[in-house]
Amino acid sequence: MTQRSDADQRRHEALDYHANPQPGKIATAITKPTETARDLALAYSPGVAEPVRAIAADPDAAWQYTARGNLVAVISDGSAILGLGDLGPLASKPVMEGKGVLFKRFADIDVVDLEVEAENPQAFIDTVRRLEPSFGGINLEDICAPRCFEIEAALTEAMDIPVFHDDQHGTAIIIAAGLTNALRLQGKRLEEARLVLVGAGAAGTATLNLLLDMGLKRENLLVVDRVGVLHEGLDDLPKHHRRFAAKTEARTLADALVGADAFVGLSAPNLLSEEMLASMAEKPVVFALANPDPEILPEVAHQVRDDLIMATGRSDYPNQVNNVLAFPFIFRGALDCRARRITPNMKIACVEALAALAREAVLESVLKAYDLDAMGFGPDYILPKPFDPRLIERLPAAVARAAEADGVARTAYRPHPMPGVG
Ligand SMILES: NC(=O)C1=CN([C@@H]2O[C@H](COP(=O)(O)OP(=O)(O)OC[C@H]3O[C@@H](n4cnc5c(N)ncnc54)[C@H](OP(=O)(O)O)[C@@H]3O)[C@@H](O)[C@H]2O)C=CC1
Ligand SMILES: CC(=O)C(=O)O
Ligand SMILES: [Mg+2]
Structure with a gap:
């Protein structure tokens, strides 16, 4: 079957699913x-x-x-x-x-x-x-x-x-959890990693703010948008870009990526070329998260680098970095203590619970849902799967505890009885 007819088939399946x-x-x-x-x-x-x-x-x-x-x-x-x-x-x-x-x-x-x-x-x-x-x-x-x-x-x-723009904060939470785990597997730490992010829009900006709060160093960060690298020489940057303007000679994504430990893409398809990927540091981490078509396809990236940990926003490749791992559980926790708002601590509680869960053994029920005999913390499993029943047990409770500690809960946390559970 040709590539074209594969794409056609996926399109028909998707339209049929929505219509019937x-x-x-x-x-x-x-x-x-x-x-x-x-x-x-x-x-x-x-x-x-x-x-x-x-x-x-x-x-x-x-x-x-x-x-x-x-x-x-x-x-x-x-x-x-x-x-x-x-x-x-x-x-x-x-x-x-x-x-x-x-x-x-x-x-x-x-x-x-x-x-x-x-x-x-x-x-x-x-x-x-x-x-x-x-x-x-x-x-x-x-x-x-x-x-x-x-x-x-x-x-x-x-x-x-609670008012929560999921593309900003849900995405930032999942990226922070996944990136922490991926860097750990590569023997690196966020505090020392050199990171390049392309697409300083809603998701990109919130992700950068959270990563900086969590230990990423300002001097290890280069941010790229349509104008190229955001740098101090640009004097008409929009307000949400000014914080990220770097003192650097790098002007293009290709310049920025030389020797970088991590790439986070929240922009548009196919922006990361094979040459750029080849120029990154040893054991790089690549999160190509543009939907539905990532900044580089995993099959292309893995051909260029065999020391890579790669994630996309899609469910049809390993390591899906998608906000589905956060928004249902953040809101569940917030609703179950009738929170007035979602605070930074509620988000960080979610990051920590997610990252920790990925490092535990995978349940039999999850293996079955993915038709696999084995799966575990490693280059192809840096985040839990959405079907993991421990997400609903742990994340809302962690979020609600943080809401109570921050004084934004109207009531004590009462876990919602999930249908089919207990
Ligand atoms: N995997 C996940 O869970 C998620 C993935 N995403 C994905 O991230 C992407 C961005 O979403 P979002 O932040 O909501 O959208 P925004 O429109 O707010 O941000 C996109 C940013 O990328 C920039 N950009 C677009 N094309 C290029 C390019 N060719 N070179 C450099 N910069 C470029 C845009 O610049 P300009 O404004 O000039 O167009 C803008 O700053 C989308 O593909 C979305 O699907 C978003 C949320 C969650
Ligand atoms: C996943 C998502 O929210 C997005 O791509 O916009
Ligand atoms: Mg979205």
Whole structure:
């Protein structure tokens, strides 16, 4: 079979999956009996008036009498859909529905996806801010930099529920956990590693901020965007790039990569050439995370270097670095202590729990899901798999403990009873 027909087949499979047997991937479920006249009288008028009165008297009663406490809005303007660019809100809907599927599958969180036609960031902010009564949390998704920074900051300030731009912070968490483990396997440490990141947008900027907080040295970092290497000689850099301007002679990605220990790509397909990869230090780490097409394909990279640890954002190669390993569990922890916001410590708790879990033995059930006899901490396994049941046992608890310690939890942590467990 030719490459072309493989690609065609994948396209048809994906379109068929989304179209059949019914359009889309997610629907509403009813959680109470609705079989009798009495049931209906409880579900709607007149019974429904009782929780209305209770909530009007005490807004906290909404956590008890409505689905709000387990409901997250996944909201996009479609301005940075995966790595496909600004294709608008309607085209972002399959991704937002997909996010809903993952929230439900891995953390039993219900989702409403909202694709917002907004003429400017303020219009988007005004729309989302008004939705606070409906939801326990807000997951912002696929909103491009720099508008995502303004939107997230304004909404976090205005709303008393967690507002989390997953492309920024979810991605940063997974990269931090995966990179720590990959460097460790290569006999290196973040504190000494020379790192090059390409794509200083939403995901890239948040990743850099987290890695710098975790010990990456400013002088060991070069950041590349469309203008090339961000350096001190550039005087019209946008605000979110200024922090990363380096004192360096390097001007291109090729210059920057010579002797680098790690590459993190959050940009666009095929930017990392074979020559550039060959010029990196011994035992390099390459995270080519642009979706759906990475900065370099693993089969190409492994031909150039046999001392490489490689990750992509895709599930069809080893080492998927994807925010699915964070957002369901961060929100589960936040909802289960009714957190008002998500703090840096809640994110770091998630990084540490994830990185530690990858270093434990892999469960039989996970091997079965991947149809493998063996898998364990090593170059092809630097992060746990999304199907690992220990994620839901450990990450939300770690996140909620950090929320309690930071004083942002409304209640003590009460783990959500996961369906089919216990
Ligand atoms: N694996 C994962 O879990 C995740 C992967 N991603 C992927 O990361 C990528 C970026 O996403 P996100 O941060 O949300 O998007 P943004 O649009 O906010 O950021 C992309 C950045 O990359 C820059 N860029 C684009 N093309 C090039 C190029 N040819 N050379 C140098 N820089 C370039 C952009 O510059 P400009 O603004 O000028 O276009 C921008 O600064 C996407 O491919 C996305 O799919 C994102 C989140 C999670
Ligand atoms: C995975 C993801 O959120 C993205 O590629 O945008
Ligand atoms: Mg995204």
